[in-house]
Amino acid sequence: MPIQAIETAVSAPMETRLQVDGMDCGACANKVETALGRLPGVRLVTVSLASAEVRIGHDPNTDLAAIRETLSRLGFSPRDPVPDTAPACGCGATSCAAPENGRPASETPWWRSRQGLLTLGTGALMxxxxxxASLFPAFERPIFLAAVLLGLIPVARRAWASARLGSPLSIETLMSLAAIAAVxxxxEAEAAAVLFLFQVGESLEGVAARRSRDGIGALIELLPRNAQRETADGTLETVAAERLLVDDRIQVHAGERIPADGEVLEGIGGVDESPLSGESLPQxxxxxxxxxxxxxxxESRLRIRVTADAADNTIARIASLVREAQARKAPSARFIERFARVYTPLVxxxxxxxxxxxxxxxxxVWSEWIYRGAAILLIGCPCALVISTPAAIAAGLAAGARHGLLMKGGAVLEGLARISRVxxxxxxxLxxxxxxxxxxxxxxGTREQLLARAAALSAGSAHPLARAILAHAGSAGIAPAAPDAIQALPGRGVSARxxxxxxxxxxxxxxxERLDDDSALIEAAEPQLALGRSLSVLVExxxxxxxxxxxxxxxxxARAGIVALERLGIGSLVLSGDQRPAVEALAGPLGIEAHAGLLPEDKQRxxxxxxxxxxxxxxxxxxxxDAPALAAAEIGIAMGGGTEVALETADAASLHGRVGDVAAMVRLARRTLxxxxxxxTIAVGLKLGLMVTTLIGLTGLWPAVLADTGATVLVTANALRLLRIRVIETEAGSSQPSSRQDCRAHSGGSCACTD
Structure with missing residues (x-):
């Protein structure tokens, strides 16, 4: 192997994923990014608050133990992530509860977590x-000093660790300075109360963060644990769903969940896809x-051929996509983080x-103004401001995924909110x-010759017109000819010998362009074009x-989807490589602008x-x-029922491929903004108001810490309302719940999900 190749292989970056417990706010994410980014060999750190996951890009010889130790010193608990799917344990039991079955273990109750125990301990001490103090008034001050000391030790330790690891002005630092100033x-009593309320706020943030993560866990839990797989002799065996492989044959009876992506071989019946696509009616x-x-x-027994293994089924891909999307920071989130880096030192x-x-x-008086300065420190804590955007983005992405609307990050959400043409x-x-x-x-020639050559040139193509030609030739009993030197010509067709x-x-x-005399072709094509037919021409x-x-x-x-966009003030047009009469026959009834006969570069232009x-x-x-046009547009949206293309190619994808989903994405994006x-407004307004009242002596330490904790909880709760938003509309334009579980309050005459 050449020396350069060896050097490249040795220096190729690796990625380590860690689940980090206790990381619940934007300030936590910033501390992690700063601390890990300073370690030798670490190239990139990506933090996803929505999934409490950290991805570290690093050199092969990087000390992974140092990464875990750094996270522990910051006060977090790193552990290996639980994958969306994993190989079964192999025990053969029909109801194995081992964690290897790919489902995350139930989370520790908040009161048993490190933060919960610290909160309860501080409260008991208070x-x-x-x-x-009431029983022994003479010892009131020493008792409260002891309470402050015991409550301050864990906060100060985290503040010191953060300062040594690159974040000198963390929230723990501000809290420690404020408590010391109060003492x-x-x-002392107020200092102890401040430390207790701070721990309460941290616990509330953790509870809210765990609630926002429940969407992905619920997706994983949709998969049944077992499947009925056909054996070689035609009998059925019970196997773990994670052990299913592509081309396995399985049977699913009425009332059961389908354990894998697949293709129906036998049976006809309704399937409820609402947990994945948001479509309330059975398909x-x-x-x-x-x-x-x-x-x-x-409704009935279905015999199904498995088309994707457990690691690549729809649920695993959606969960992975949502996690990656939530880890990508939106422009507004990046701006607020940059602002907070300047804002905190100014405070x-x-x-x-x-x-x-x-x-x-x-x-x-010194004591009076030191007290007010300590209150200003607490008011200025940037937690609520930093969490305000990522909490809303994470909730918006999760809400979209529940409706089958998949968007790859906050930047896509913000871009969709500003779209003016589709x-x-x-x-x-369409x-x-x-x-x-x-x-x-x-x-x-003959009809058989025409279809045999056309089928030969269509073989291997995924284009719908090519599949139609192959199906027609097959139904006529005509086998494709044997082609040589096949060459695809994007936007034009395909050639071969x-x-x-x-x-x-x-x-x-x-x-x-390939004919010397096209008069006969034009004469034959005109009647078909007048009917709006798409034409494929064979030239030999x-x-x-x-x-x-x-x-x-x-x-x-299609028409309802276009009308929904018009109501949002968004214009539509169609760009197609098909003949103009066929495109206009479609665009006319839809009332949109038509552009036909376009090559890929024409669409991009x-x-x-x-x-x-x-x-x-x-x-x-x-x-x-449409790759060039998709790349040129602000947002590329793929239509498709959970295929690789729909989930991975564009910036966003509609899982169930409805035209109306484009308007639904825009509505969700605008609501998120x-x-x-x-x-x-909540975060900044509360802080500015309390700063004024503190300066004039109306409020002190208690209202200050309550305002910081309260603002954080308020913005998180406000963001979580997005999880209940309705974005799917009927053709008449009225909103409807996207699944029976999404809108339980309708029966009472009022709806809790209209926000």
């Missing part, structure tokens, strides 16, 4: 101090239809000036993507053998032109054929 002016499944892991078989300086300037220059692809996006051949027109002839199958425009050695006309019906909700005119464009397509603005 009660003892007040009781002892210095004889306010009728027939042989050949796809089913998702975690959905519920409602410390301001509090110092408040404590020192009036006594030094105005003859004021450019749709035609086939598979239409069902299941075209059928309506007519074959032979211009030279068949029986020593140069053959081409593609669009009408591309075919005409410069002559047109014939054309194949196909029709693809529009999606049922039109997106750029819209952007140059001041539009913020979202491109909706299949994620492959509203909550962010509300949270920032």
């Amino acid at each position: 009660l003892c101090a007040y009781g002892a 210095s002016v004889g306010a 009728i499944k027939r042989p050949g239809d796809s089913v998702f892991a975690g959905s519920v078989n409602l 410390v300086v301001f509090a110092t000036l408040v404590a020192v300037v009036p006594p030094l220059f105005l003859g004021a 450019a749709f692809d035609k086939t598979g996006t 239409t069902l993507g299941q075209p059928q051949v309506t007519e074959t027109i032979v211009l030279a 068949i029986a020593d002839s140069d053959c081409f199958l593609g669009s009408l425009a591309a075919a005409r 050695d410069g002559r047109a053998l014939g054309l194949i006309a196909m029709h693809d019906a529009p999606r049922e909700d 039109l997106v750029r032109e819209l952007q140059d005119a001041g539009e913020r464009v979202a491109k909706v397509g299949d994620g492959i054929n 509203q909550v962010i603005h509300q949270n920032v």
